[in-house]
Amino acid sequence: MMLLALISILPVCLCVDLVYYVQERKSPRTYVGDIAADTHSMDNLQLKDHKMITFSHLKQGTSGTSQFFRVSKETGKIYTTQTIDAESLCSRNVECFEMMDVAVRKGTSFIKLLEIKIIIQDVNDHQPEFLQKQVHIEFEEDVVKGTKVLIPNAIDKDVGMLNSKITYQLKKIIKEPFSLFVSKSVDGTSQLAINLEERLDRETKDSYKIQVIAKDGGSPSKQSILDVHILVTDVNDNFPVFSQNVYNVSIYSDYDPKEPVVILTATDLDLGKNGEIVYQLSTKTKQLAQTHFKINEKTGQIFLQKKFESGQKSTYTLYVKATDKGDLPLSSLAIVVVNVINQQNNIPKIEVNYVFSSSEDVTSISEDIEVSSFIAYVKVTDHDVGQNGEIHCDLHHDKFQLQRLGPKKYKVTVKNQLDRETEDHHDIIINCQDKGSPPLHSEKKFSVQVTDVNDVQPQFPKETFKFLMYENQESKHHVGSINATDPDLGPGGKLTYSLITHSKHFLPFKITDYGFISTTTSLDHELQKVYKFQVIVQDNGIPPLNNTVNIIVEVRDKNDNAPYFIFPSINPFTMDIVYYPHHTNNVTVLKASDIDSRENAFLRYDITAGNEKQLFTINHYTGLLSFTRVLNQQDSGTYELEFLVKDSGSPVQSAKTVIFLTLTVSNKTSEMLNAVHIKTEDKIHLNLVVIITLASVTLSVIITASLSICILRCCHRRRSTPHIGGGNPTERCVSEQRHLMCPSYQGNTWIDVMSSKGSDPDGDRNFHLEDSRRGSPQGHEFDNRQRGTMSALKPHSSNEMPQQIIIREVSQSPCSERYKKNTMISPDYSIWRPTRSPHPDNGHNWKEADRDHCHREDLPGM
Incomplete structure (x- = not known):
């Protein structure tokens, strides 16, 4: 049964706060007492918020209570650490106890230092022992009554007052003249003697055998026996x-x-x-x-x-x-x-006991320890008297300070916040000096090792990493590497990188744990030129900290795509040109494209064949095809021009196309429909009316005659020239868009006036065919599907703006009564004509022999 005594309320000893009792021979982890519960009732210490209270046993080197007792930091309960043997620890007949210092803290704030006395109660685990099992003594036969002969006493190794208290008894035969004499010495032991109660007669009996029984005062009592052999002789019977x-x-x-x-x-x-x-x-x-x-x-x-x-x-x-x-x-x-x-003036002796783990003169604390935290207990010893024993101590450090607890007692606390990344090691010197004359001082040096916590976020050297690479590289190609730094130690400084991906967008990259970025597939500049994404870096600390950085990967172009012609879009392509003097020399514009970028898409046009007369020239960079001079009747004919477009990449990529150009040179100036400006007056002059009427009739006759001649010539030329693809040219039909059937008009000739409808992306004007009902055969009109959209050359001036096209019927289509074959001649000499197409009828149910699609031989810029 444990017994608690609050010594602090007893006037006999004010230096001890608490006293506990524990029996020896108890197994380790035996409960001794509850400091938290006992200090709660003390007048000078009220621990209301007991959950914040912690208890620290201040150990003093290798000696003291550290080897026998420990204190629970959270509960304040004291337990034994090993089996305690009172006999090896204490002297007999002396109170057996050990002292221990316990620091009480609330959070990191120091509250009180308790001095606790633990009394070790002796257990009757030893019996009285005689040094010998038997002794031989002698009595002189002539000795008088009361003569005493000493015999050895018993020794009980127990240290308790009762357990070590020995009583003796003499066991003898009745009438034997002996008794046991017991006397106490100043050290508490007994001295034994055999007392002679009657005179001896050696001739009657010269020897005796008696027993001395030694019993201790324990419960239950233990005993031992000494056999005493008595010879009747002289003995030394007096003690010094x-x-x-x-x-x-x-x-x-x-x-x-x-x-x-x-x-x-x-x-x-x-x-x-x-x-x-x-x-x-x-x-x-x-x-x-x-x-x-x-x-x-x-x-x-x-x-x-x-x-x-x-x-x-x-x-x-x-x-x-x-x-x-x-x-x-x-x-x-x-x-x-x-x-x-003591009359000497001795140097103070400094002893430091650390709250946290330590080895020799080094203690370790975490960098996140709070300011004012208690890290070490300092006790100064100086047995000098008077001023020679009065001590003053100080500590000069920007991170730590020394606070007084009592006479010759101090504590070391944290003065300012610690940062391991700035400084991970601090050397501390405590100086103590007495007030003697001369004053003597001593110093104690120890070190504080600051341990790391994960308190620093990984950092990138810049906000954005930019990388360049060429397209068409194999997968797993190295793009580049990124690096972040983290000054934390251990897992807190070990970094792992990963991509931030979204399910909606495929990201053809991967990154290793060490920040190396590579591709997962081959990249295509034409598919995507720039990739922008983020990488997150995270350390392995607890809790983990992370950071993100922007990544830009620019995919550089390689010349891996050949240019291709947009106009003409068919190879070979056929054009009929009617040339009129005193008009623009521009023929058409060849257009090509290249899905590569930069110099790989910078195109150059050239005429590579068919221009032996040097009649044509092409702008190398715009693709504008023009006549090199004014034409005459001898220039009429068919030209097979071969064009080459090439890019500026390395290696150079190119494409070719062929245009079959039929040139007709007219010796007449093209008719122009001049707008008549009517003067807005109340009365019209009669002469003006007559002039306008005559001019209109004359112009109509000229236009009708010109159209008839052109149609007859064109029909003759078409019958005499076979189709390049091997088909009958009369089986071709005309439409302003692909895959549209020709209308079955029966009229011979009509005139459409062109009107401007805006501009295309290249700056050229778009012209739409507007139906002029005058001259429309049988009153039929073009619908929107039959009005071709033609891109004319951008004129050099407003005077060169084309104002009309001439459409003439060539012949009845022999392929089917439902179709008409027409040739549409533009002012820039490009025409619309039927072309044999290999495409299917797309649901129009044409016959195999009539599967001729309407195809427009497009104008420049279409």
């Missing part, structure tokens, strides 16, 4: 006696070793050897005392044999034994207490 049982002397610390400290005297009533006395220091005297003092065996003088050192014990206890020289020597003990008065 000291003049006093206890000697108390005081000396100065600088006492002269030649002078005796004290002289002991003892007397023995025995004669001869039985009365001669020898003085010795008993084995009960501690080793420290035996090193400082010695005794003269004959005279009993005690001398100082070693000077006292600073900080040593000021009181020494010596046990002196006086023994006679009898055959059975008798002895007695006296106690000598020597008090040493």
Whole structure:
């Protein structure tokens, strides 16, 4: 049963806060007491918020209570750490206890330092033991009644008052003339003797056998037996006696070793050897005392044999034994207490006990420790008296400070916030100085190692990483690497990289844990030129910290695509040109495209064949095809022109196309429909009306005649020239868009006036055919599907703007009565004509022989 005593309320000892009891021989982890519960009732300490209270056992090197007891940091309960043997720890008949210092903190704030006394209760685990199982004693036959012969006493190794208290009994046969005599010595032990109660007659009986029983006062009691064999002879029956049982002397610390400290005297009533006395220091005297003092065996003088050192014990206890020289020597003990008065001024001794884990003079604390946290307990020892023993200590450091707890007691606390990344090691020096004359000082050095926490986010050297690579590289091609830094240690400084991806967008990249970016597929500049995404970097600390960075990957173009012609879109392509003098020399514009970029898409046009007369020229960069001079009738004819377009990449890519151009040179100026401006007056002059009428009739006759001649010539030429693709040219039909059937008009000739409808992306004008009902055959009109959209050349001036096209019927289509074959001649000499197409009828249910699609031979820019 544990017994708790609140010593702080007892007036007899104000230096101890709590006292607990624990029995020896208990197994480790035996509960001793509850500091938290007991301190709650103390007047000077109220721990209301007990959840924030922690208890720290301040250990003192390798000695002290650290090897026997431990304190729970959270609960404040004390437990044993090992089995305690009171006999090996304490002396007999002396209170057996250990002291321990416990620091009480609330959070990181220090509250109080408790001094706790733990009394170790002895268990009756030893029985009284005689040094011998049997002894032989002698009585002289002529000795008188009351003569005593000493026998060995029993020794009980227990240290408890009751457990070590021995009582003796004599077991004998009735009428045997002996009794047991017991006397107590000053050290608490008993001296035994066999007492003669009657005179002996050796001739009647010369020997006896009796037993002495020794019992201790424990519960249950234990005992042992000594067999005593008595011979009737003479014996030494007197003990040496000291003049006093206890000697108390005081000396100065600088006492002269030649002078005796004290002289002991003892007397023995025995004669001869039985009365001669020898003085010795008993084995009960501690080793420290035996090193400082010695005794003269004959005279009993005690001398100082070693000077006292600073900080040593000021009181020494010596046990002196006086023994006679009898055959059975008798002895007695006296106690000598020597008090040493210190007159020296000794250097203060500093002892540091660390709250956190430590090794030698190095303690480790975390960098996130709060300011004012308690990290070490400092105790200063100076046994000097007066001002020589008054101590003042200080500590100068920008991160730590020294706070006073009491006389010669301090604590080291955190003064300012720590940062391991700035400084991970701090050297601390504590200086202590007394007030003696001259003052003496000492210092204690120890180090604080700051351990790391994951408190720094990974950092990139810049916000955006840009990488360049060429398209068409193989997968797993290295793009580049990124790097982030994290000054944290261990897992907190180990970084892992990953891509931030979205399910809606495929990202053809991957990244390793070390920041190396590579492709997962081959990249195509034409598919995507720039990739923008983010990478997240995360450390492995607890909790993990992360950061993101922007990544831009620009895919550089390679010349992996050949240019292709947009106009003409068919190879070979056929054009009929009617040339009129005094008009623009521009024929058409060839257009090509290249899906590559930059110089790989910078195109150049050339005429590579068919221009032996040097009649044509082409702008190398715009594709404008023009006549090189004014034409005459001898220039008419068919030209097979081969064109080459090539890019500026490396290696150069190119494409070719062929245009079959039929050139007709007219010797007449093309008719123009001049707009008549009517003067807005109330009256019209009669002459003006006549002039306008005559001009209109004349112009109509000229236009009708010109159209008839052109149609007849065109029909003759078409019948005489076979189709290049091998088909009948009369089987071709005309439409303004692909895959449209020709209308079955029966009229011969009509004129459409062109009107501007905006501009195309290239800056050229778009012209739409507008139906002029005058001259429309049988009153039919073009619908929107039959109005071709033609892109004319951008005129050099407003005077060169084309104003009309001429459409003439060539012939009835022999392929089917439903179709008409027409040739549409534009002012820039491009025409619309039917072309045999390999495409299917797309649901129009044409016959195999009539599967001719309408195809427009497009104008420049279409």
